[in-house]
Amino acid sequence: MSPSDFFYRNREIAGFSNPSRATYTAVRELLENSLDAAESLEVPPNIFLRISEVAGQTESETKFYIMRVEDNGTGVPADHIPSAFGQIFYGSKYELKQARGTFGLGGTMAVLYGQITTHEPVKIESSTGGDIHEFIMNIDIQNNRANIFKHNIRQNPTGWRGTSIEIQMDGDYSRIMHRLIEYLKQTAMVVPYADITYIDPKGRLYKYERGTDTLPPLPQPVRPHPHGIDVEMVKRLISTDKKSRNMKSFMMENFQGVGAITAEKFLKSADINLKSKPKTLSSEEMVRIVRATKDYEGFKRPIASCLSPIGVELFETGISKELGISEDDYLKVVTRKPSTYLGYPFIVEAAVAAGNTIRKSHGPGIHIYRFANRIPLLFDEGSGVIWKAAHKNINWKTYSVEKDTSIVIAVHVCSTKIPYKSVGKEFMADQPNVEKEVTNAIREAARGVRSYISKRTRIQREKRRLNIFNNYLPVIAQFATRLSEKEEMPDITPLLTAVSTVIPEEKSTLAEVPQIVEESSE
């Protein structure tokens, strides 16, 4: 059985369980490939997505759709295209850095699903700057390789760089429409430097314009951290290492943050001779090295340059842009320091938003947005670690968040290895350290909520109080004027100002004075 065959038979574990879900997953996988391709070129992504119905179909629950995704990314070299889109598990380059596509499955799975439902080939066009290569192909599932029907080479007068892919598939758009739009909106929140244009099957245009041209720094590939290794990895490193003459230099060359002194101390703790040649290591010695890494505490923390958090500024831009946050709302974004679980580095970022805008758009309650390596997670919220952190670990009363408070929590976890619990990338397992960091990130971002809410409550109370003054003082003044048989009413403004300034905090209440005028003029 080939890997293609395995995923053909078990497509639900990759997120292609039924026509509506498959529609969603296909868009998602293609879009994420496109974002990756543009980011790795360090250009702000321009993504064009269109889903259209195949013409002349009768009414039925599912329909054949053509999905087209086009980007301005790196492009795929012509000789790689057949494998990149026609072979499951292609792309074996194993770099230790943050990336969206963890499993190397997504694009090919979408092609596979299209093929098994419509039997139509996929059309791929790509240019790395020179000619445009067009492939019409499908997958030979039993042999896990591409069948190429056509390969055209065209000139590229406009100098387009990027990839476009067109897949025909059996889908169910109406059932998944809302999720898909939500997915695009959330992508725009977390990738605020991307321009995404979407034309849906009814011809409706959805446009997510970039809020900034700044991209977060590219993640840099790093050597493995000793805490994350296993025996197989040591074996592989030994077999590929041509330089190291002894175990000391082997440790220094192949792992991050291991200097001469650490290498010596560590190897002593593992009872390995510093001068042994790596190639002569016995299997028992390899095991000893791996076991010793778990107990040795002198290693530095994992390097975080392989990670690319969104950063406070970009995350704020994205959230403000997509949720329409105004200055009167509460929005606080935090990026935590790097941490690790099972030897993998990760960074948690959290945003908390509250205020009128949130109340109007989301209603009361705690609303969660979840992101992992800049991918929105939309399904199975209740099973994931972020839900657990937000709902179980935090006592919201201490933040003055009551049942009828409206609050948005957005959490982004980035890592070289997101602890997904399924190939469908739907939710993260509750690794203890990840859970702790997520909880702390939310707490940190929520720290100002209490004072924001109490300030808002105070302002509202003050508004009400001034309103009363406003309503009655003019009446009293009028009455007093008449009573004292004066003709001119005294100016009550100083009085009002005095009343409203006694309390130092609520300068904003003075903004209400015009209202007073308005009301008293009635």
Added chain:
Amino acid sequence: MSPSDFFYRNREIAGFSNPSRATYTAVRELLENSLDAAESLEVPPNIFLRISEVAGQTESETKFYIMRVEDNGTGVPADHIPSAFGQIFYGSKYELKQARGTFGLGGTMAVLYGQITTHEPVKIESSTGGDIHEFIMNIDIQNNRANIFKHNIRQNPTGWRGTSIEIQMDGDYSRIMHRLIEYLKQTAMVVPYADITYIDPKGRLYKYERGTDTLPPLPQPVRPHPHGIDVEMVKRLISTDKKSRNMKSFMMENFQGVGAITAEKFLKSADINLKSKPKTLSSEEMVRIVRATKDYEGFKRPIASCLSPIGVELFETGISKELGISEDDYLKVVTRKPSTYLGYPFIVEAAVAAGNTIRKSHGPGIHIYRFANRIPLLFDEGSGVIWKAAHKNINWKTYSVEKDTSIVIAVHVCSTKIPYKSVGKEFMADQPNVEKEVTNAIREAARGVRSYISKRTRIQREKRRLNIFNNYLPVIAQFATRLSEKEEMPDITPLLTAVSTVIPEEKSTLAEVPQIVEESSE
């Protein structure tokens, strides 16, 4: 990248996320292989499982363990052993029938995990009745094939048939002990015809004895149902079909439940010429056939002989045995009729138990046991369809089940395709038809709970009442004897008997009499 390499890098999606979980998953996969092997031979399984610590280890959070699982199953032919345990995705025989090991991954993943953590080879012994073949081997991960270190052939004087496998792996037993024992207990509930012996690392013996020698009937492989096909499958069937001369016979030969008339009617509805040769079918025609199957309503329901439900009697035996159900408890098991989702047949079985035994062992609340194709599901209960059915879809008040009632619900779903949401086989997706059947099965099994509870309440009330008579009548009799200055106390037994038997149904109204007696005696 080879499939072994993929799962080496992404082992968490197969359930090997950390040492404790890996311990659990490895046991589970090996045990399930053994049960399958014995069942397919139609003998009651005898499974021997032992986990022992590798000697001479220092104290550490994780330890090296040796896992040994031995069975009395079919045995693996010598020439298949290297691939069966040393190659991911081996075993391409794709039969449409119920089976535990859906992904063909389990055993090899356990070997792989042992290897990457301890670098020790695996030891396999197997006999199909003749000589015993012993293999010492590991996996060449990059090439997805076995490295054989030793292959010994021994005589088999006792005529043993079966397989034993010994894997050394880095594990964490203490953290997973309770789950593992729970897993074995639940396996015994759902496989009551198996004898399972387990010796844990502390040398403690756990024994699950069979409650019956009867096995459920073996599932029979069937041809695919037209509702479950896709274009790729049609293509494959056409290429392997050597007999059918035209499309009509092709339909009759390759699909279940399609006779001459159905074949004709269906092909007409799909606008396919009955006399076309299958090999000449265009890709557009294949697509038309697949689409037409979705709309055509004249097919028979899928055949259920490919399924093997436990059956009311065996399920009752298993539950009674493992939960210690007595005659005073409520236990009702139902096996629903076959149903289908997305063209796959499935059967739901449900048991509901209540009473003193459950209250003592489980405490108040609704306790759920979940099974899929005779595998207990222990993790992520809250995400699965059974939890949803039991907690969201059923109004327990109508069954007199209150918050402090103790009730056990056991649900078994069997299908040619369990809708698992992950390779780790932890929980089932809420396919609408599955959800409906699960809900109805629980409702049906729970139907008697209300009258059981009210009867029990009545009996208890009656007991209390009689207790009071018992306590006070002798006192009253004594007092009356003294008052009337008689010497001999009258025999109150007839009176007591009369009180407890007089009223057939409405004991509840008279039940208040003793209270009166009680009060008037003050």
